[in-house]
Every structure is written in structure tokens, then in C-alpha cells.
Amino acid sequence: MGEMTGEASERRVPTEARLEFRVRYVECDPMGYMHHSHYLPMFELGRTELLRLAGISYRELEERDVLFAVAKIAVNFKRPARYDDILELVTRITRQTHVRIEHAYEMFNKTTGDLLCTGESTIACINRKGEVQQIPEFLRSDVGSAPRRV
Amino acid sequence: MGEMTGEASERRVPTEARLEFRVRYVECDPMGYMHHSHYLPMFELGRTELLRLAGISYRELEERDVLFAVAKIAVNFKRPARYDDILELVTRITRQTHVRIEHAYEMFNKTTGDLLCTGESTIACINRKGEVQQIPEFLRSDVGSAPRRV
Amino acid sequence: MGEMTGEASERRVPTEARLEFRVRYVECDPMGYMHHSHYLPMFELGRTELLRLAGISYRELEERDVLFAVAKIAVNFKRPARYDDILELVTRITRQTHVRIEHAYEMFNKTTGDLLCTGESTIACINRKGEVQQIPEFLRSDVGSAPRRV
Amino acid sequence: MGEMTGEASERRVPTEARLEFRVRYVECDPMGYMHHSHYLPMFELGRTELLRLAGISYRELEERDVLFAVAKIAVNFKRPARYDDILELVTRITRQTHVRIEHAYEMFNKTTGDLLCTGESTIACINRKGEVQQIPEFLRSDVGSAPRRV
Numbered sequence: 001m002g003e004m005t006g007e008a009s010e011r012r013v014p015t016e017a018r019l020e021f022r023v024r025y026v027e028c029d030p031m032g033y034m035h036h037s038h039y040l041p042m043f044e045l046g047r048t049e050l051l052r053l054a055g056i057s058y059r060e061l062e063e064r065d066v067l068f069a070v071a072k073i074a075v076n077f078k079r080p081a082r083y084d085d086i087l088e089l090v091t092r093i094t095r096q097t098h099v100r101i102e103h104a105y106e107m108f109n110k111t112t113g114d115l116l117c118t119g120e121s122t123i124a125c126i127n128r129k130g131e132v133q134q135i136p137e138f139l140r141s142d143v144g145s146a147p148r149r150v
Numbered sequence: 151m152g153e154m155t156g157e158a159s160e161r162r163v164p165t166e167a168r169l170e171f172r173v174r175y176v177e178c179d180p181m182g183y184m185h186h187s188h189y190l191p192m193f194e195l196g197r198t199e200l201l202r203l204a205g206i207s208y209r210e211l212e213e214r215d216v217l218f219a220v221a222k223i224a225v226n227f228k229r230p231a232r233y234d235d236i237l238e239l240v241t242r243i244t245r246q247t248h249v250r251i252e253h254a255y256e257m258f259n260k261t262t263g264d265l266l267c268t269g270e271s272t273i274a275c276i277n278r279k280g281e282v283q284q285i286p287e288f289l290r291s292d293v294g295s296a297p298r299r300v
Numbered sequence: 301m302g303e304m305t306g307e308a309s310e311r312r313v314p315t316e317a318r319l320e321f322r323v324r325y326v327e328c329d330p331m332g333y334m335h336h337s338h339y340l341p342m343f344e345l346g347r348t349e350l351l352r353l354a355g356i357s358y359r360e361l362e363e364r365d366v367l368f369a370v371a372k373i374a375v376n377f378k379r380p381a382r383y384d385d386i387l388e389l390v391t392r393i394t395r396q397t398h399v400r401i402e403h404a405y406e407m408f409n410k411t412t413g414d415l416l417c418t419g420e421s422t423i424a425c426i427n428r429k430g431e432v433q434q435i436p437e438f439l440r441s442d443v444g445s446a447p448r449r450v
Numbered sequence: 451m452g453e454m455t456g457e458a459s460e461r462r463v464p465t466e467a468r469l470e471f472r473v474r475y476v477e478c479d480p481m482g483y484m485h486h487s488h489y490l491p492m493f494e495l496g497r498t499e500l501l502r503l504a505g506i507s508y509r510e511l512e513e514r515d516v517l518f519a520v521a522k523i524a525v526n527f528k529r530p531a532r533y534d535d536i537l538e539l540v541t542r543i544t545r546q547t548h549v550r551i552e553h554a555y556e557m558f559n560k561t562t563g564d565l566l567c568t569g570e571s572t573i574a575c576i577n578r579k580g581e582v583q584q585i586p587e588f589l590r591s592d593v594g595s596a597p598r599r600v
Binding site: 330331333335336337338340341344362367369370371372373374375376377380428430 | 480481483485486487488490491494512517519520521522523524525526527530578580
């Protein structure tokens with residue numbers, strides 16, 4: 001974990017990550033569609049993937065008492081995903097302040113290219129007691145506190 | 151199911167439902183909090199409860215090819231829920247058109263009275279093929295297409 | 301929590317608990333059945349209910365560094381549960397040693413009385429570090445280390 | 451799907467599949483471990499993977515009214531999995547009759563090589579009405595009805 005502290009300027013969190021999912025049987029409902037609630041854990045995995053691209057593991061962050069809690073989330077559903085579909089999630093950081101990060105999400109059916117849903121969230125940096133704290137310097141993305149670019 | 155068709159005017163869907171949950175261990179994450187994604191199925195149960203109060207079962211609706219798909223959902227998280235907490239969900243219909251219903255949600259910690267999160271969603275009436283269709287007359291709530299009252 | 305320590309002999313854990321569930325939409329799969337994996341969290345709630353009947357909260361146990369990990373579980377599925385079905389779970393302690401408790405489960409469709417599945421599990425008492433430890437005296441059930449009675 | 455019917459002898463279902471998982475945050479409980487119920491959907495994905503290796507998609511099977519229901523499942527848990535761990539599941543067919551298939555599972559922590567749990571299941575071939583039916587010829591594995599080799 002020591003490597004996370006040095007040379008922060010060279011390991012800036014990238015602002016876009018792509019991640020694939022295959023829709024699981026257990027995730028589909030009697031309509032035959034993936035239940036809409038399952039997009040939220042996928043978005044979470046998209047955020048984690050952005051960290052991973054910068055060489056940062058969320059598990060290590062938690063061990064350092066740097067946690068993130070979801071403060072807001074919104075999703076617009078356009079088309080359903082079905083069992084065994086391959087999905088591709090694009091996760092972007094759209095805005096970052098000293099204590100919050102905003103992400104935007106686009107979920108595609110990878111085979112057809114169809115856009116299935118879009119989402120937005122705001123996460124807040126907290127400690128294990130649930131108190132808001134400043135995001136550590138090495139977690140700053142290039143987006144900084146720039147105006148939203150969605 | 152025959153009773154669902156007659157006397158629609160007397161069985162209007164009520165506009166508010168209350169439902170209790172006890173937070174399950176499997177729903178809590180390593181932070182010790184209920185994972186934020188689990189609110190969505192609870193909101194769904196709130197919508198189902200509203201129907202049930204009007205003597206309508208969602209299972210029967212599906213058998214009559216009247217389904218509802220979530221088109222939009224948004225949640226603001228204020229405080230976390232913990233394992234074994236008793237939650238109370240208040241679900242309200244805030245607007246209804248010929249094909250869509252909007253709901254608003256408030257989730258409370260029943261013991262402390264704290265507001266944990268608020269939410270909003272739009273659901274669209276579809277058939278089994280996924281095509282949008284008119285909401286049957288007997289499902290009309292008193293809210294009708296009145297302006298939003300959140 | 302202090303009340304948990306005294307008078308253990310009068311608050312022995314009862315050996316049977318009954319708990320109701322309504323099958324949720326999100327728990328059902330494209331076959332229209334409740335996915336078989338969802339019985340496991342229900343069995344867990346059955347075990348918790350047994351504790352609750354003795355005035356013990358599993359949340360408090362965890363705070364006292366008394367945790368239980370599932371060591372073995374087995375389920376025989378006889379009939380499927382469907383969306384909105386009311387289920388009744390009967391949970392029994394069948395055997396208890398100094399470090400382990402064995403439970404048996406029967407899940408019924410409450411409306412029809414049909415037996416849906418039976419299960420068995422062994423849980424082991426551990427501390428937060430994952431080390432096996434003796435079950436506290438106040439958690440001893442009347443079954444004790446009697447031979448299995450399933 | 452037409453290709454599924456011809457030359458069955460050349461596309462026998464292989465008897466072993468390997469599949470990787472990264473433990474998701476939403477799958478972990480307040481102990482910090484992956485909740486034991488989440489192994490069951492992973493086992494299901496192992497069975498699906500065995501089919502896929504033979505060029506068969508479970509989604510297509512369902513469209514042909516060939517479904518499988520879990521009749522029995524048993525798991526022995528040896529060590530916990532933690533958030534972000536990479537797991538490797540080995541799924542094997544151990545016995546096959548005209549209507550049932552038995553599988554055995556071993557889940558490893560891929561990084562450490564530790565065996566986390568073992569499992570066994572029996573699935574039965576049914577149609578959409580839930581009636582038991584013969585497993586189609588093209589789904590026969592090389593194990594056939596040989597004595598169990600676990």
C-alpha cells in the first residue's frame with residue numbers, strides 16, 4: 001500500500017473505465033429481464049474499476065479508513081437486458097470536489113450496441129465512523145472540480 | 151380476478167401505503183450498512199402494497215398481460231440503515247398519466263424516526279412483448295394526471 | 301445487553317421458530333419461481349428468529365464478538381415457490397455441541413400447506429478474527445448435545 | 451440453434467469447467483466475508499459454463515422448453531472469501547441419468563490456492579410446466595450413468 005502514497009501526480013485516477021458483464025440467471029425476473037436493481041452494484045463495480053486503472057484497490061482504501069458512501073443515484077432505463085446478454089458499462093467521473101465525486105454511467109448491450117440505461121451518482125468520502133472527510137490527494141482525478149461535462 | 155373489473159370507481163388505488171422491513175444480514179455490506187441497491191426492491195414492494203390496498207395483486211395483473219417496467223428511478227441517501235433495524239417505507243403516487251405512474255418514497259428508521267432516504271420513480275405500463283399500453287381503468291388512482299405534489 | 305448474561309437458565313433458546321415470508325418479485329427468476337439460492341438467507345432469518353424468541357439479538361452477539369459462520373448447508377427442493385406466495389419457515393435446533401449448532405428447516409407454502417423444501421445446516425461459533433470459540437452459556441438450547449432428532 | 455441438433459456425438463458436454471469470479475462488495479456481509487448464499491448462483495454459472503464449452507447456451511435450451519431445476523444442493527464451507535478476492539470455481543459432472551445430472555464443485559481462492567468450499571448438486575430436467583422430462587441426447591455428457599466419481 002505504500003506505493004499509493006508517493007508520486008500522486010503520476011497516478012491520477014483516469015476518468016473513464018469500461019467493464020463487461022454477462023447477465024446472470026439469478027439476476028433476471030419473471031419478465032425475463034434483468035431486474036433494474038442489479039444495475040446499481042454494476043455501477044459500483046464501474047467506480048471500483050476506475051480506481052483499479054489508477055493502481056488503487058478499494059479494499060486497501062477501506063483498510064486506510066477511506067470509504068465512499070453513495071449520496072445520490074439516478075437511473076434512466078431505455079431497454080431491458082436479458083439473461084446471458086453481454087453488457088458493457090462505461091463509467092466516467094464528471095465532477096469532483098474535496099469530499100464528493102460525481103460519476104456518469106452508460107450501459108450498453110455489447111452485442112447489439114443498444115444503449116440500455118444511463119445513470120448518475122454522487123459519492124461522498126467518509127471514515128469508518130460515517131463522518132465526511134476530504135478525499136486524499138492521490139485519489140484526485142483530472143476532472144477536478146471542473147464544471148459538469150455530461 | 152373477475153372482481154377486479156367491476157365497480158372500478160369504488161376501488162380506486164389509494165395514494166399512500168406504509169410497509170415495514172427488518173434489515174437482513176445478507177443485505178448489509180462490510181461497512182455494516184444496508185447496501186444502497188437494496189432500497190430499489192423495497193420501493194417495488196411499496197408499489198405492490200399500494201395495489202394490494204386496492205384489492206389488486208400484481209401477480210394477477212401479470213396474468214392479464216398488464217406489466218409495469220421501471221423507466222426512471224432516483225434516490226437521495228441521507229443516513230444509513232444497519233442490520234436488524236426496523237424500517238418503514240411510505241410510498242405515494244404523485245402523478246399518473248394514461249401510460250405512466252410516478253411514485254415518491256420516504257424510508258424511515260422506525261425506531262428513531264430518522265429519515266434514511268427519499269426516492270422517486272416513473273413506471274410505464276407495458277404488455278408481455280414490452281410494448282407500452284394504456285393503464286387499465288381499474289388501476290387509476292385518485293391522483294389522476296394532477297400536477298406533481300412532491 | 302446486560303440482561304443477556306443473567307438468569308441464563310430461564311432464557312434458554314427455544315428449539316423451534318416459525319417465520320413468514322412473502323416471495324418478492326426480485327427473488328423470482330425467468331421460470332417464474334423463487335430462485336433456489338434465496339432459501340439460504342431465509343434459513344438465516346429462521347436462526348435469528350430462534351435467538352429473538354429467547355430475547356437475544358444477533359446484532360448484540362456480534363457486538364460482543366460472538367459470531368456464527370455457516371460450516372455446512374444442504375437443501376432438498378420439492379416444489380417451487382412463486383411470486384407473491386406466502387411461505388412459512390419452521391426452524392429447529394437439532395443438535396448442539398460446545399462450538400456448533402445444527403438446525404433443520406422446513407419451508408411450507410402457507411396457503412396450500414405444501415412442503416417446498418427441507419434443509420439442514422451446521423454453524424460454528426467464531427470470534428471476529430475467524431477463530432472457533434465456545435458458544436456462551438446463555439446461548440445453550442434445551443437440545444444440548446443430545447443425539448440428533450430429525 | 452439448428453446446429454445444436456446435429457452431430458450430437460461430436461459435441462458431448464465436457465465434464466469439467468473452470469470459471470473465475472471477483473468477489474463484489476455487495477456480496478460481502480458485515481463480517482467482511484462473501485455471504486455463503488452467493489456461492490449458489492456461482493455454482494449455477496459453473497453448470498452453464500459446462501454447457502457453453504459444448505457450444506450450448508442455456509438460454510437456447512429454455513427457448514426449446516428444456517429447463518433444469520435444482521433438486522438438491524449441499525455445500526461445505528472451509529474458509530471465507532473476502533471482498534475483491536479472485537475465486538476460481540471448478541465444476542464437474544459426476545453422474546448423469548436420463549432425467550438428472552449431478553455436479554460437484556470446488557471453489558478456490560485463486561491467489562492463495564486455498565480451497566474455500568466444496569459442493570454437490572442434483573438438477574432435474576423439466577419442461578416449462580414443471581414436469582420432469584428426459585434430457586435431450588445432445589446434452590449427454592461422457593460421464594453417462596457411470597458410478598459417482600467424487
